[in-house]
Amino acid sequence: MIAETKDEMRDKILDAALKRFSNYTASKTTMNEIADDLHCSKASLYYYFSDKKSLHFAVLEKIGEHFISEQEMEAEKDLPAASILMNLLEIKRQFVLRYCRLEMFKILNDNSAETLRVMAIMKEREQKMMTRIMEKGVAAGDFKIRNISELASLYSQAIEGLRFSVLDCINPKFELEPDEIEKIIDKQRLLTEIFVKGIKQ
Structure with missing residues (x-):
């Protein structure tokens, strides 16, 4: 063997x-x-x-890499930018529903140097991805945007902020229930619809 x-x-x-x-x-x-x-x-x-916490972190890092890679592939598809934004929310929905018992926030909120380093890399990749999507919308004549990078960042922050506003605070068990996930995604879809209408040509 x-x-x-x-x-x-x-x-x-x-x-x-x-x-x-x-x-x-x-x-x-x-x-x-x-x-x-x-x-x-x-x-x-x-x-x-070295311990279970480091194993837990490595598991989250592995699935996080798969998650952001799947989104990046979706962003490169030959689709209208508005459709891509909605498709990204569905990818997020499926991901969180699948891994809702992984206690992601327990690790992500520990503010360790390694967590902050990985989160910074993921945020940078997300920012680049969102900027490319907005650029695609402008190039196709669908979006009218003056500062693409700034608006891409604003959209990402607004989408992320909805997670906290809907839940009021992180679940003390560090788990998201399926109904909480659906509520968040519904709000994010509505925000995306409003956002797209606001930047359409």
Whole structure:
């Protein structure tokens, strides 16, 4: 049997942890359970991850990369800019519904240096993506925008802000219930409709 590389084993651990965290949440999952799922020792997990929090963060980083990449691919499609904005909300809806038990906000709100670094990278990629979408709308003659980058940033901030205004505050369990997710997305769709009408030629 061919020995697994470090990257392959690390990916297997992340996949096993994601499955556990998605079903039971990270707080209710132990490193022993993940090790049992993989038929390996707990020491093997600690070779790759210093503790459960670092494993949780790595899981979120992995799915976060997939999430932003999926959005970037959607942004490059040959579709009207307004349609792309709506499609991005559906991608977000499906993502959050799928991973609503991952306690994302528990890690994302810890304000550690590593969390802030990764979040800054994601925000920069999102800003570039939104700017490209607005540029596409202007080039097609659909949007009339003076400062594209500024408006792209304003739209992203408004969409993100709705998440907090609808919930009033982060759920103390660090979980979003499906009905809360649907409520947020509905508000974001309405805002997008109003936003697009305001910048149409």
